[in-house]
Amino acid sequence: MQSKTHVTATINSEEVEFLCEPRQSLLEVLRETxxxxxxxxxxxxxxxxxxxxxxxxxxxxxxxxxxxxxxGRNLTTIEGIxxxxxxxxxxxxxxxxxxxxxxxxxxxxxxxxxALLDQNPEPSEHEVRAWLAGNLCRCTGYDRIVKAVLxxxxxxx
Amino acid sequence: xxxFDYEAPQGISEVIQLLAGKNxxxxxxxxxxxxxxxxxxxxxNARLVIDVKNIPELTQITFDPKNGxxxxxxxxxxxxxxxxxxxxxxxxLVDAIHLIGGVQxxxxxxxxxxxxxxxPAADAIPALIVHEAVCHITGLNGTRTLPVEEFCVAPxxxxxxxxxxxxxxxxxxxxxxxxxxxxxFIPRNxxxxxxVGAGASVVLxxxxxxxxxxxxxxxxxxxxxxxxxxxxxxxxxxxVTRENVKEAARMxxxxxxPITDLxxxxxxxxxxxxxxxxxxxxxxxxxxxxHYAE
Ligand SMILES: Cc1cc2nc3c(=O)[nH]c(=O)nc-3n(C[C@H](O)[C@H](O)[C@H](O)COP(=O)(O)OP(=O)(O)OC[C@H]3O[C@@H](n4cnc5c(N)ncnc54)[C@H](O)[C@@H]3O)c2cc1C
Ligand code: FES
Ligand code: FES
Numbered sequence: 001m002q003s004k005t006h007v008t009a010t011i012n013s014e015e016v017e018f019l020c021e022p023r024q025s026l027l028e029v030l031r032e033t034x035x036x037x038x039x040x041x042x043x044x045x046x047x048x049x050x051x052x053x054x055x056x057x058x059x060x061x062x063x064x065x066x067x068x069x070x071x072g073r074n075l076t077t078i079e080g081i082x083x084x085x086x087x088x089x090x091x092x093x094x095x096x097x098x099x100x101x102x103x104x105x106x107x108x109x110x111x112x113x114x115a116l117l118d119q120n121p122e123p124s125e126h127e128v129r130a131w132l133a134g135n136l137c138r139c140t141g142y143d144r145i146v147k148a149v150l151x152x153x154x155x156x157x
Numbered sequence: 158x159x160x161f162d163y164e165a166p167q168g169i170s171e172v173i174q175l176l177a178g179k180n181x182x183x184x185x186x187x188x189x190x191x192x193x194x195x196x197x198x199x200x201x202n203a204r205l206v207i208d209v210k211n212i213p214e215l216t217q218i219t220f221d222p223k224n225g226x227x228x229x230x231x232x233x234x235x236x237x238x239x240x241x242x243x244x245x246x247x248x249x250l251v252d253a254i255h256l257i258g259g260v261q262x263x264x265x266x267x268x269x270x271x272x273x274x275x276x277p278a279a280d281a282i283p284a285l286i287v288h289e290a291v292c293h294i295t296g297l298n299g300t301r302t303l304p305v306e307e308f309c310v311a312p313x314x315x316x317x318x319x320x321x322x323x324x325x326x327x328x329x330x331x332x333x334x335x336x337x338x339x340x341x342f343i344p345r346n347x348x349x350x351x352x353v354g355a356g357a358s359v360v361l362x363x364x365x366x367x368x369x370x371x372x373x374x375x376x377x378x379x380x381x382x383x384x385x386x387x388x389x390x391x392x393x394x395x396x397v398t399r400e401n402v403k404e405a406a407r408m409x410x411x412x413x414x415p416i417t418d419l420x421x422x423x424x425x426x427x428x429x430x431x432x433x434x435x436x437x438x439x440x441x442x443x444x445x446x447x448h449y450a451e
Pocket of ligand 2: 040041043048049050061062063064
């Protein structure tokens with residue numbers, strides 16, 4: 001068996017250490033080693049966005065990042081979006097707008113939308129749709145998701 | 158996924174040593190958006206993966222009006238598209254690089270990876286070709302350069318020798334009255350691979366009524382991205398008319414040798430060549446400040 005590498009990173013504002021093999025994706029390590037099951041595996045090839053995480057402020061698919069690559073870096077997963085005070089406005093609006101059915105895509109959409117609002121607090125509908133092109137949903141038809149994101153944003157409706 | 162070792166060196170010389178030490182068993186990792194999928198599916202093998210994203214020269218963009226643009230091979234698409242010099246002086250390049258995947262992919266995928274992966278449908282390559290981009294290659298035997306149009310040699314195969322890797326891509330400063338554009342046909346708005354891609358660049362004369370020179374390149378219609386040199390040469394010295402542009406598009410169409418696959422038939426691709434080359438030339442002419450004679 002391949003020897004394991006020791007990795008230290010900041011995950012959801014906490015310093016975390018883990019051992020992984022170089023071949024393991026960040027998604028695999030999040031789910032199977034660190035018990036962070038929020039990021040989902042939809043396709044494992046970069047097409048669906050269900051595994052979206054924010055790495056050093058940038059939205060990426062964790063299935064296309066090696067876990068060893070996050071040494072010394074800062075990661076936010078869906079588990080780090082809500083605060084002890086309550087849900088993030090995006091999470092609240094997803095519930096209010098019923099922007100999910102099976103919910104499998106939801107963590108990815110919320111993380112992706114958070115990355116959008118962090119850099120563009122008042123996106124237009126077109127900007128929301130273009131930004132979320134890398135996230136697939138088989139259930140909702142997207143409309144409710146876009147409405148929830150616009151409602152959570154400062155964009156006047 | 159298959160097992161491999163991982164190294165993330167800080168300098169180019171370490172990469173050369175690592176590549177030489179593995180005798181072809183090592184692979185460069187940039188954004189991993191092609192490589193990790195291929196390793197997972199067993200389409201490529203590696204005993205060692207060398208992450209080059211910690212090497213400053215490979216992740217920097219530099220521009221000066223005299224020497225032009227230099228893009229580190231591992232620079233991400235989003236870094237390139239948000240660079241003010243790139244968007245001001247090379248909008249035709251942004252056309253192509255902006256099309257690669259959605260946000261998640263843009264934040265990881267590099268232009269060097271797009272080139273080295275050598276897909277016939279890679280979006281950045283025709284745009285680089287019409288900008289006369291040059292590959293900067295390093296290995297144990299020193300450095301060399303190669304025009305981008307000579308870099309891909311077969312589907313998935315590039316001109317790098319064992320032990321060599323791509324360090325950067327340079328683009329000469331654009332001449333006055335230069336314009337370029339790239340576009341592709343896909344069945345949806347986002348997130349798909351080109352059925353056909355077309356890039357064009359033009360330099361116009363001082364009245365902006367004649368072409369001084371032109372370059373046309375096509376993607377997804379041959380085993381490698383294609384420079385349609387005759388079609389470009391045809392326009393040199395000609396007036397900027399719809400007729401001449403259509404003739405150049407027909408000439409580019411004639412050198413395309415598309416195949417039928419799940420994305421489109423050879424016949425459809427042939428048709429698209431002429432349509433897209435004409436539109437790419439329209440964009441290039443517009444950006445060069447030109448307009449069609451009546
Ligand atoms: C969902 C999705 C959508 C996509 N959409 C598009 C699209 O619209 N258009 C498009 O053209 N492509 C698309 N791609 C393909 C891919 O994202 C691009 O080809 C990308 O530019 C590859 O860059 P990378 O940095 O991720 O390369 P990597 O995967 O890191 O590398 C690709 C290959 O090149 C080699 N390599 C990388 N850098 C070097 C170097 N400096 N020297 C030598 N060898 C090197 C690697 O070893 C590997 O074999 C898509 C991929 C996915 C997963
Ligand atoms: S599981 Fe990562 S993009 Fe689908
Ligand atoms: S809610 Fe089921 S995939 Fe989106």
